[in-house]
Amino acid sequence: MKALSRATGQQALLILLSLVSLYPLWFIVQTALKTTQSYVTDPTGLPIAPTLANFFDVFRVMPFGRWTLNSLLVAVVSVGAATVISIFAAYAVAFGRFVGQRAFFNVNIALMALPPVALVVPLFTVMVQAGLINTLPSVMLVYTGLLIPFSVFFLVNFFRELPSELIEAATIDGASHTRILLRIVMPLSVATTFTLVIVNTIWVWNELLFALVFLQNNDQRTVMAGLTLFQGRFATNEPLMMAGAFLSILPLLVLYLASQRFFIRGMTAGIGK
Template identity: 45%
Template sequence: MTVPASTIAQRRWQPARADRALKHGVLLLATFLALVPTLFMILTSFKSDEEYTYNKVGLPQAFVLDHYDNVLFQSPFFAWMGNSVILVAGAVALSTFVSCLGAYAIARLPFKGSNLLFSVSTALMAVPPVVMIVPLFVLYTQLGLISTYQGTILIYAGLITPFSVYLLTTFFRTIPRELFEAARMDGAGDLLILWRVVLPLSLPALLTLVVVNALYVWNDLLIAIIFLQDDAKRTLMAGISVFQGRYDNQIPLTMAGMVIASAPMIILYVAFQKYFIQGLMAGSVK
């Protein structure tokens, strides 16, 4: 007895549909679990202190905006944000500049020890920043760089440069060699090739670095607390931590500050999401 082709196709389609539904269910569950802390933070920021006392995880009965007013206008919130912007801009710019030069040299200017240098730079990504706190603090105390923007920017730039060199080197190696040879035949030097040929083609990778490194510097707390001890130079995350310690019984007020502090980085990620995904895939397929 011959089974109709339509029946065979239907039998194949049903398991495939079940597998697809299972995958979608797992993804939805993972997404929900990832968003739970964010939802808790947002909902708590709209609760009054009294309501939060007896209703910590439920929806707010009435949306209270007083906490946002207190955060924005009753604290040096904008000064903290300005300090964070200075550190993010300085560290990301310095790291990107150094990383572009280093990655181009490793990827397109082969020299003795280039592979070893690349391996050492990549291995530095595994070194936790906390192990460097004590020697850096002693050195910065001797050099008078404690509570200075330039000293803290150097630390952040050094921490994010290994990943930047790794990503850019991987991307630069995927650029066709013919483009470099054509540029050299036209008389272009290495710096001109890097500026006119390599960087325009590396826009996804560069924007990925900007987003990832900006997120790291913006959200960091350890370096900011230890190396920026001056209250006038306190960063946003360090300020919120002090804010939380001062008002430890006003959790909704702290959550409101965290919501506002998260907004700039969320906007940055959403704005460059397309390039961010492309940059993460850079060099994975040649």
């Protein structure tokens, strides 16, 4: 009896917690389906006459499609570049020997925790001088650099778990290290690389500070930087803003539902080992 009531209490706590976790998401969806009028009259109620007009309006009043495409392009280029660069570096750290090996790895760990805002002023001046301000390559370049420390850290930890005999045997057979990396190590690292790509993509998709500062032409914004524009221009149109917010979250939700365990493993990697 006591055990039963305890289990009920635990279930109640978790259900309450789930409601608190999910309510803001539900609020986004239900508000996006309302007209401004019905939101003002009843901000908390269900959408009585749901409308999809807000979703179309988002694309009409702002270049939201273009922003989405920009975010995708930036994510593909910066995550791709950072992943390739980090795979080679992590392979050298895990299986090679070079002067400063330990220091290089520790520097990466320290940089993982460095406040990004510390870099934004000097990098802005570099981008102005290079004529890249208001172009996507400015954020692509910066994101590539910023993603490397975590990527190296994450991959080194995984590579170190691989049996070193595999690499030694292949070296004796005369295979080059590029070949070993591509033919032996990478096929064993598909899930790990996928996890890394997901974590990095989310980071790039969600990043605001650099996107806000570097991209100030309307057509060149990323989704997140664009979303903040709604605040100023459509401050009294909550349903429109929530439609935009929903669209910005949608790709993440789909990805999360499809590959939840990769998310959890990748995003908690900074803790522990």
